[in-house]
Ligand code: ATP
């Protein structure tokens with residue numbers, strides 16, 4: 094797929110903006126705080142309805158305004174689609190495909206695939222488990238609408254279960270209600286765990302050769318799903334933790350507490366890896382993601398690369414730029430020198446300054 098154009102109205106620091114993209118490499122350069130990331134964020138929202146940084150709709154609306162509008166024209170298999178997001182301060186956003194309102198974000202599935210790559214992604218292995226869960230959930234939610242629906246249901250049930258735990262007295266009345274929630278928790282939770290494991294199997298098929306190339310054959314990597322219930326089934330874990338959950342008033346086992354373990358040379362690099370090792374593994378993971386989306390969607394995603402190059406050394410920059418030359422990319426950076434030095438061909442250059450973008454072609 095490709096994104097052809099983007100229109101913004103009252104979005105973050107943009108009053109009005111209209112951009113036409115090239116089908117290959119597009120670069121947005123400018124000083125800090127000028128609005129580069131905001132553009133990539135808007136593009137990502139146009140296809141996923143969500144901000145990559147988890148921002149709320151009201152934060153996206155330009156200060157002093159009540160509404161904001163994002164319009165993107167994307168092309169998939171030779172057909173153009175107009176995607177509209179209408180953000181409002183106090184009510185849910187309106188979404189439309191070709192001017193027809195849709196009710197569920199999942200209707201965008203099959204049209205758009207964006208991979209967002211930001212400097213924070215390079216910390217995914219160093220950071221806590223919630224970041225790794227967020228990664229896997231964002232990915233699977235874009236690729237698999239059944240997963241998205243199971244996840245939404247699961248999260249709702251965990252919330253309701255926790256709510257019940259908070260209102261339960263020491264005597265443990267309401268235990269019957271708890272059992273009802275547990276049954277549903279197991280039903281959705283098992284499906285989520287199974288799908289995440291399958292996803293990581295696919296990642297393992299792809300990541301190992303990427304990681305070998307990135308480390309000059311020095312490292313072997315393996316990605317392992319780490320359930321919070323250890324060797325127990327989710328049902329057994331809920332049983333076992335029941336008294337404890339009542340005491341601490343929170344659900345202690347389940348996919349909302351699971352993690353992904355990264356092993357390199359027999360060591361868990363979340364704990365024992367050097368910073369460089371952790372960042373290289375994160376880069377391998379991100380590059381695998383692009384490959385996985387290609388395979389799963391049978392189409393090339395659009396890559397949104399936010400200020401990542403400056404975070405990498407020459408070897409890794411080269412590898413990254415080499416591996417993305419066949420997909421449409423929107424790249425932000427503070428200076429264009431890195432690309433020139435790498436003889437990376439840029440098709441369109443935009444300069445971003447104080448919420449204004451100039452097309453320098
Ligand atoms: P950096 O190089 O530091 O990453 P950037 O060019 O990517 O900078 P952005 O993150 O795109 O910068 O944001 C730039 C500006 O957008 C910030 O200075 C911020 O004040 C402004 N901004 C954020 N949200 C809003 C909003 N809702 N309304 C108006 N301005 C906003």
Ligand code: MG
Nearest residue numbers: 129130131400
């Ligand atoms: Mg930025």
